[in-house]
Every structure is written in C-alpha cells, then in structure tokens.
Amino acid sequence: MIFSDDNRLPHKPVMLDEVISFIKPGKGDIIVDGTIGAGGHSCEILKMIGPDGLLIGIDKDAEILKIAGKYLSKISDFYKLYQADYVDLDYILDKLEISKVQGILLDLGVSSLQLDSLERGFSFSKEGPLDMRMDRTKGITAEDLLKRLSEKEMADIFWRYGEEGRSRRIAKAIIQERRRGTEIKTTTHLAKIVEKALYTPGKYQKKRIQKHLTIVK
Numbered sequence: 001m002i003f004s005d006d007n008r009l010p011h012k013p014v015m016l017d018e019v020i021s022f023i024k025p026g027k028g029d030i031i032v033d034g035t036i037g038a039g040g041h042s043c044e045i046l047k048m049i050g051p052d053g054l055l056i057g058i059d060k061d062a063e064i065l066k067i068a069g070k071y072l073s074k075i076s077d078f079y080k081l082y083q084a085d086y087v088d089l090d091y092i093l094d095k096l097e098i099s100k101v102q103g104i105l106l107d108l109g110v111s112s113l114q115l116d117s118l119e120r121g122f123s124f125s126k127e128g129p130l131d132m133r134m135d136r137t138k139g140i141t142a143e144d145l146l147k148r149l150s151e152k153e154m155a156d157i158f159w160r161y162g163e164e165g166r167s168r169r170i171a172k173a174i175i176q177e178r179r180r181g182t183e184i185k186t187t188t189h190l191a192k193i194v195e196k197a198l199y200t201p202g203k204y205q206k207k208r209i210q211k212h213l214t215i216v217k
Helices: 016-023 040-049 062-072 086-096 112-116 142-148 151-162 167-179 187-198 205-215
Strands: 030-033 054-059 079-083 103-105
Touching (some): 040 054, 054 086, 142 151, 167 187
Parallel strands (some): 054 079
C-alpha cells in the first residue's frame, strides 16, 4: 500500500468541506464513518468532536484501516475502528451500548489508494492480480470467479453490476479464452479480452473501453 511517511494524509477527499458543513460535527458528538477509508473525512471530524465525542470508523479493508488508525492516532484517542461492513452498524452500536448518534457518513466507492495498489487488482491501467476483494481475508477473488462461472452467470454479473449492455459478448469471449486452456490471472489480460470482444474496426467501441481504462489511472 502506497502512502505518505509524514503527517499528511495520503488522500484528501475532494468534497471534504462540503461533507463537514453538512454533518456539522460538534463537541461531544458521536459520529459514524461507515466507509472510513484512509480517514480523510474522519481526521477532520475527530478534531471537531473533541475529547467528549467519539468517532466510530468502519471499513471492510483491513489494510486501509491501519492507515486510518495511523493518522487518527496523531489527533486523539477518541475513536474506535472496526473491520466490518457498514450494514453491521446496528451490531456495533449495540456492542458499544450506544442508542443514538449525531451523524453517519457513507462515502461509497473505491478509494484512490486501493486503485493505486496494483496487488489489489482494482485498476486495469497497470498489470496486477485479479483479486478485487475489499476484504482480502475472505471471499472469492475475481480470478476464481472467472474460472468457475458459466457464461450466463458472468453475463448477468456484468449486466447487473457493471450496467454493461454488451455483457453477453464479453462473457462469451472469456469463456472462449478459458476453453483454449489459458488462465486469466491479471488485470491487463482481462482488459485485452474485453477490448478485443468489443472492438469493431471503424466503430466507437475501442474508444469507449479506453475511456473506461483511463478513469482509473
């Protein structure tokens, strides 16, 4: 994982000021950051709630929780971090015997730190293993899914979660590669299969896939 060695956060949220002005953390407040990431929002919140407040940080990614803890600890000790899904919030609050909070933040999506970590496999811009798990201690990797799923199952996933109108064409290309006995183990390999499946000379498909790949650089 790549991050700064000094006291500066490795990533400053784009809309930090807007989020803080909306939540309005006050002295003594209990605030939940359900997708804490590297702590960009929470560091500012922790400063504002003071010693009588409590910040509760939740994230599925154990590696990024360590980064958040490093920066939060430089501000105060009035926080608790949990490796969990934000859907587990009720359980966490019950465990802490907290019945009411003053604010909940959910910054949904993949962080730039996760995209920049090639071993996580979230980005197609550079070669990395096809992992794509938020929590690398459990679950199935993208590589394993590509080995196991049927053509229809893959097409359904691309359509449902990726909103890809040509999901069947992509799934068919992956199955053809699999039948050739070729293991699909890296992000760049998968990207090439997708590009080849969508590219028609003289049409827009190649531009579109290149656009998608550029977004995550």
